[in-house]
Amino acid sequence: MNESEFFAALRERYIDNSPHMRECGFVVEALSTEYVTVRLPVREDWIGDVENGRLNPGIVTVLVDSTGGLAALARAGEPEPIATLDLRIDHMRPAFFGADLHCRAECLRMARSIAFVRATVWQHDPHEPIASAQLAFMRAGARRVPDMPTHGVQDFVS
Amino acid sequence: MSARWSEARRAMREQHDDTLLIALIPYARYLGMRAEPGEGRLRVHLPFRENLVGNPSVRAWHGGVTAAFMENTALLQLLVELDEERVPKSIDFAIDYLLSGRPGDLYADCEITRLGHRVAHTVIRCWQTDIGKPIAVARAHFLLTSE
16 A cells, blocks of 8 residues: 555445444544544534533543554555554633534654654634644554564664 | 532432532433442543444444543533532643453442642543553543632
8 A cells, every 4th residue: 555545444444344434524634644533413312411511621631532543554654553552631711512623633743663743723713723642543553563672863664 | 500410419419419510411321320428529430332432343442432432521520619600611631541441340330639729630540440550541621610
Protein backbone atom coordinates (compact mmCIF):
# COMPACT_ATOMS: atom_id res chain seq x y z
CA MET A 1 0.00 0.00 0.00
CA ASN A 2 1.57 3.32 -1.04
CA GLU A 3 1.06 6.52 0.94
CA SER A 4 -1.79 8.01 -1.08
CA GLU A 5 -3.68 4.70 -0.99
CA PHE A 6 -3.13 4.59 2.77
CA PHE A 7 -4.53 8.12 3.22
CA ALA A 8 -7.56 7.29 1.08
CA ALA A 9 -8.13 4.13 3.15
CA LEU A 10 -7.72 6.04 6.44
CA ARG A 11 -10.22 8.69 5.35
CA GLU A 12 -12.69 6.03 4.25
CA ARG A 13 -12.35 3.47 7.01
CA TYR A 14 -10.95 4.98 10.21
CA ILE A 15 -14.39 6.08 11.40
CA ASP A 16 -16.47 3.35 9.77
CA ASN A 17 -14.35 0.50 11.16
CA SER A 18 -14.95 1.58 14.74
CA PRO A 19 -18.48 0.90 16.03
CA HIS A 20 -18.37 3.76 18.52
CA MET A 21 -16.86 6.36 16.19
CA ARG A 22 -19.47 5.40 13.59
CA GLU A 23 -22.26 5.75 16.11
CA CYS A 24 -21.00 9.20 17.15
CA GLY A 25 -21.10 10.27 13.49
CA PHE A 26 -17.56 11.65 13.28
CA VAL A 27 -16.60 13.29 9.98
CA VAL A 28 -12.95 13.54 8.86
CA GLU A 29 -12.61 17.12 7.55
CA ALA A 30 -8.84 17.26 6.91
CA LEU A 31 -6.18 14.58 6.76
CA SER A 32 -2.46 15.01 6.15
CA THR A 33 0.87 13.96 7.63
CA GLU A 34 1.03 17.31 9.47
CA TYR A 35 -2.43 17.44 11.07
CA VAL A 36 -5.98 16.11 10.99
CA THR A 37 -9.35 17.66 11.82
CA VAL A 38 -12.50 15.77 12.76
CA ARG A 39 -16.02 17.14 13.30
CA LEU A 40 -18.51 15.73 15.79
CA PRO A 41 -22.13 16.58 14.95
CA VAL A 42 -23.88 17.82 18.09
CA ARG A 43 -26.62 15.67 19.62
CA GLU A 44 -28.88 15.97 22.65
CA ASP A 45 -27.18 12.80 23.93
CA TRP A 46 -23.97 14.80 24.47
CA ILE A 47 -25.56 17.17 27.03
CA GLY A 48 -24.10 16.96 30.52
CA ASP A 49 -26.59 19.08 32.48
CA VAL A 50 -30.24 19.23 31.41
CA GLU A 51 -30.77 22.56 33.11
CA ASN A 52 -28.17 24.62 31.23
CA GLY A 53 -27.44 22.64 28.03
CA ARG A 54 -23.72 22.36 28.73
CA LEU A 55 -22.09 19.47 26.88
CA ASN A 56 -20.56 16.70 28.97
CA PRO A 57 -16.74 16.74 29.21
CA GLY A 58 -16.69 13.01 28.42
CA ILE A 59 -17.83 13.38 24.83
CA VAL A 60 -15.05 15.94 24.27
CA THR A 61 -12.54 13.31 25.46
CA VAL A 62 -14.02 10.73 23.06
CA LEU A 63 -13.49 13.23 20.21
CA VAL A 64 -9.92 14.01 21.32
CA ASP A 65 -8.93 10.33 21.67
CA SER A 66 -10.40 9.47 18.25
CA THR A 67 -8.81 12.45 16.47
CA GLY A 68 -5.46 11.95 18.23
CA GLY A 69 -5.30 8.33 17.07
CA LEU A 70 -6.01 9.42 13.51
CA ALA A 71 -3.20 12.03 13.71
CA ALA A 72 -0.73 9.37 14.89
CA LEU A 73 -1.70 6.98 12.06
CA ALA A 74 -1.54 9.79 9.47
CA ARG A 75 1.96 10.64 10.68
CA ALA A 76 3.00 6.94 10.60
CA GLY A 77 1.97 6.88 6.94
CA GLU A 78 1.23 3.17 6.98
CA PRO A 79 -1.15 0.84 8.84
CA GLU A 80 0.02 -0.05 12.33
CA PRO A 81 -1.71 -0.93 15.60
CA ILE A 82 -1.67 1.88 18.19
CA ALA A 83 -3.10 2.12 21.70
CA THR A 84 -3.66 5.17 23.89
CA LEU A 85 -1.18 5.14 26.77
CA ASP A 86 -2.34 8.35 28.44
CA LEU A 87 -4.44 11.41 27.81
CA ARG A 88 -4.64 14.74 29.61
CA ILE A 89 -7.27 17.35 28.81
CA ASP A 90 -7.89 20.92 30.01
CA HIS A 91 -11.46 22.18 29.74
CA MET A 92 -10.84 25.86 29.02
CA ARG A 93 -14.33 27.04 28.07
CA PRO A 94 -17.77 25.48 28.37
CA ALA A 95 -19.36 23.93 25.27
CA PHE A 96 -23.12 24.19 24.78
CA PHE A 97 -25.75 22.32 22.80
CA GLY A 98 -26.44 23.94 19.43
CA ALA A 99 -23.17 23.75 17.48
CA ASP A 100 -20.90 20.92 16.29
CA LEU A 101 -17.52 20.25 17.89
CA HIS A 102 -14.28 20.36 15.89
CA CYS A 103 -10.95 18.81 16.86
CA ARG A 104 -7.56 19.40 15.30
CA ALA A 105 -4.72 17.05 16.26
CA GLU A 106 -1.08 16.87 15.28
CA CYS A 107 1.62 14.35 16.04
CA LEU A 108 4.45 16.36 17.62
CA ARG A 109 6.93 13.50 17.64
CA MET A 110 6.83 9.99 16.29
CA ALA A 111 9.36 8.00 18.28
CA ARG A 112 10.10 4.32 17.77
CA SER A 113 7.65 3.11 20.41
CA ILE A 114 5.57 6.19 21.25
CA ALA A 115 3.64 8.83 19.30
CA PHE A 116 3.20 12.19 21.09
CA VAL A 117 0.08 14.07 20.01
CA ARG A 118 -1.47 17.45 20.81
CA ALA A 119 -5.11 18.31 20.16
CA THR A 120 -7.42 21.31 20.47
CA VAL A 121 -11.21 21.41 20.35
CA TRP A 122 -13.49 24.32 19.47
CA GLN A 123 -17.12 24.96 18.74
CA HIS A 124 -17.41 28.32 16.96
CA ASP A 125 -13.90 29.71 16.57
CA PRO A 126 -10.61 27.77 16.42
CA HIS A 127 -8.96 30.67 18.23
CA GLU A 128 -11.31 30.23 21.18
CA PRO A 129 -10.72 26.57 22.06
CA ILE A 130 -13.01 24.83 24.54
CA ALA A 131 -10.34 22.20 25.31
CA SER A 132 -6.68 21.42 24.83
CA ALA A 133 -5.20 17.94 25.20
CA GLN A 134 -1.92 16.00 25.16
CA LEU A 135 -1.84 12.30 24.37
CA ALA A 136 0.72 9.52 24.13
CA PHE A 137 0.08 6.46 21.99
CA MET A 138 1.93 3.17 22.18
CA ARG A 139 2.96 1.92 18.76
CA ALA A 140 2.17 -1.75 19.22
CA GLY A 141 3.95 -2.63 15.97
CA ALA A 142 7.20 -1.39 17.51
CA ARG A 143 7.33 -4.60 19.54
CA ARG A 144 8.60 -6.30 16.43
CA VAL A 145 11.73 -4.18 16.55
CA PRO A 146 14.39 -5.67 18.83
CA ASP A 147 14.71 -3.53 21.94
CA MET A 148 18.38 -2.70 21.46
CA PRO A 149 20.31 -0.04 23.29
CA THR A 150 20.76 2.94 21.02
CA HIS A 151 24.00 4.84 20.69
CA GLY A 152 24.15 8.40 19.50
CA VAL A 153 21.69 9.29 16.80
CA GLN A 154 21.23 5.79 15.40
CA ASP A 155 17.68 4.96 14.31
CA PHE A 156 16.29 1.46 14.08
CA VAL A 157 13.76 0.95 11.34
CA SER A 158 11.56 -2.14 11.30
CA MET B 1 -32.03 26.82 41.76
CA SER B 2 -33.90 23.68 41.00
CA ALA B 3 -35.24 21.14 43.44
CA ARG B 4 -34.52 18.37 40.94
CA TRP B 5 -30.94 17.97 42.12
CA SER B 6 -31.86 17.62 45.78
CA GLU B 7 -34.64 15.16 44.90
CA ALA B 8 -32.24 13.12 42.77
CA ARG B 9 -29.66 13.16 45.54
CA ARG B 10 -32.17 12.05 48.14
CA ALA B 11 -33.40 9.15 45.97
CA MET B 12 -29.81 7.98 45.48
CA ARG B 13 -28.78 8.41 49.11
CA GLU B 14 -31.91 7.02 50.75
CA GLN B 15 -33.48 4.60 48.26
CA HIS B 16 -30.31 3.79 46.28
CA ASP B 17 -32.32 4.73 43.20
CA ASP B 18 -30.18 6.36 40.50
CA THR B 19 -32.98 7.02 37.97
CA LEU B 20 -33.49 10.72 38.73
CA LEU B 21 -29.77 11.41 38.99
CA ILE B 22 -28.84 9.77 35.69
CA ALA B 23 -31.81 11.48 33.99
CA LEU B 24 -30.28 14.88 34.79
CA ILE B 25 -27.10 13.94 32.85
CA PRO B 26 -28.20 12.91 29.32
CA TYR B 27 -24.69 11.77 28.32
CA ALA B 28 -24.44 9.39 31.32
CA ARG B 29 -27.86 8.04 30.36
CA TYR B 30 -26.73 7.66 26.73
CA LEU B 31 -23.69 5.62 27.84
CA GLY B 32 -25.95 3.48 30.05
CA MET B 33 -24.26 4.28 33.36
CA ARG B 34 -25.72 2.92 36.58
CA ALA B 35 -24.78 4.14 40.05
CA GLU B 36 -24.92 1.59 42.86
CA PRO B 37 -24.10 2.03 46.53
CA GLY B 38 -20.61 0.75 47.37
CA GLU B 39 -18.44 0.76 50.46
CA GLY B 40 -18.47 4.39 51.52
CA ARG B 41 -18.69 5.56 47.93
CA LEU B 42 -20.62 4.81 44.76
CA ARG B 43 -19.79 1.83 42.64
CA VAL B 44 -20.58 2.91 39.10
CA HIS B 45 -21.35 0.37 36.42
CA LEU B 46 -21.30 0.55 32.61
CA PRO B 47 -22.73 -2.55 30.90
CA PHE B 48 -20.92 -3.62 27.72
CA ARG B 49 -22.56 -2.93 24.39
CA GLU B 50 -21.20 -3.24 20.88
CA ASN B 51 -21.78 0.42 20.00
CA LEU B 52 -19.20 1.48 22.61
CA VAL B 53 -16.44 -0.64 21.05
CA GLY B 54 -13.48 1.27 19.61
CA ASN B 55 -11.50 -1.51 17.97
CA PRO B 56 -13.70 -4.16 16.34
CA SER B 57 -10.95 -6.75 15.79
CA VAL B 58 -10.55 -7.33 19.53
CA ARG B 59 -13.92 -5.76 20.54
CA ALA B 60 -12.04 -3.49 22.95
CA TRP B 61 -13.80 -0.54 24.61
CA HIS B 62 -13.19 2.83 22.93
CA GLY B 63 -10.52 4.45 25.13
CA GLY B 64 -12.41 7.74 25.06
CA VAL B 65 -15.52 6.01 26.41
CA THR B 66 -13.53 4.52 29.30
CA ALA B 67 -12.26 8.03 30.09
CA ALA B 68 -15.73 9.57 29.76
CA PHE B 69 -17.19 6.90 32.05
CA MET B 70 -14.52 7.63 34.67
CA GLU B 71 -14.96 11.40 34.54
CA ASN B 72 -18.71 10.96 34.93
CA THR B 73 -18.12 8.58 37.85
CA ALA B 74 -16.36 11.48 39.60
CA LEU B 75 -19.24 13.84 38.74
CA LEU B 76 -21.80 11.40 40.21
CA GLN B 77 -19.74 10.95 43.38
CA LEU B 78 -19.51 14.74 43.84
CA LEU B 79 -23.23 15.20 43.16
CA VAL B 80 -24.19 12.57 45.72
CA GLU B 81 -21.68 13.54 48.37
CA LEU B 82 -21.96 17.34 48.17
CA ASP B 83 -24.95 19.62 47.87
CA GLU B 84 -24.22 21.01 44.41
CA GLU B 85 -27.18 22.50 42.55
CA ARG B 86 -25.75 21.71 39.13
CA VAL B 87 -23.10 19.47 37.57
CA PRO B 88 -19.67 20.68 38.78
CA LYS B 89 -17.50 22.20 36.03
CA SER B 90 -14.62 20.06 34.83
CA ILE B 91 -11.26 21.85 35.00
CA ASP B 92 -8.96 19.09 33.83
CA PHE B 93 -8.77 15.32 33.56
CA ALA B 94 -5.82 12.93 33.11
CA ILE B 95 -6.03 9.20 32.49
CA ASP B 96 -3.43 6.43 32.34
CA TYR B 97 -4.46 3.27 30.53
CA LEU B 98 -3.10 0.12 32.17
CA LEU B 99 -4.85 -2.72 30.36
CA SER B 100 -6.97 -2.98 27.24
CA GLY B 101 -10.73 -2.84 27.95
CA ARG B 102 -11.98 -6.30 27.00
CA PRO B 103 -15.59 -7.05 25.97
CA GLY B 104 -17.41 -7.08 29.31
CA ASP B 105 -18.80 -4.56 31.79
CA LEU B 106 -16.81 -1.67 33.29
CA TYR B 107 -16.89 -0.63 36.96
CA ALA B 108 -15.46 2.50 38.53
CA ASP B 109 -15.29 4.33 41.83
CA CYS B 110 -14.01 7.72 42.85
CA GLU B 111 -12.25 9.06 45.90
CA ILE B 112 -12.56 12.75 46.66
CA THR B 113 -8.96 13.26 47.76
CA ARG B 114 -9.25 16.94 48.62
CA LEU B 115 -12.25 19.17 48.97
CA GLY B 116 -11.48 22.88 48.99
CA HIS B 117 -13.93 25.79 48.99
CA ARG B 118 -13.85 26.05 45.22
CA VAL B 119 -12.01 23.04 43.86
CA ALA B 120 -12.32 19.28 44.37
CA HIS B 121 -9.50 16.88 43.54
CA THR B 122 -10.59 13.34 42.69
CA VAL B 123 -8.93 10.01 41.90
CA ILE B 124 -10.87 7.46 39.86
CA ARG B 125 -10.13 3.81 39.12
CA CYS B 126 -11.80 1.57 36.58
CA TRP B 127 -11.80 -2.22 36.52
CA GLN B 128 -13.58 -5.15 34.87
CA THR B 129 -13.48 -8.47 36.72
CA ASP B 130 -10.88 -7.77 39.43
CA ILE B 131 -10.88 -4.55 41.44
CA GLY B 132 -7.20 -5.22 42.19
CA LYS B 133 -6.32 -5.08 38.50
CA PRO B 134 -7.59 -1.72 37.27
CA ILE B 135 -7.66 -1.19 33.50
CA ALA B 136 -7.22 2.58 33.98
CA VAL B 137 -6.61 5.16 36.69
CA ALA B 138 -7.42 8.86 36.39
CA ARG B 139 -7.46 12.10 38.31
CA ALA B 140 -9.59 15.16 37.80
CA HIS B 141 -10.19 18.65 39.20
CA PHE B 142 -13.67 20.15 39.39
CA LEU B 143 -14.85 23.66 40.12
CA LEU B 144 -17.60 23.73 42.73
CA THR B 145 -20.51 26.14 42.88
CA SER B 146 -21.40 26.18 46.55
CA GLU B 147 -19.94 29.38 47.93
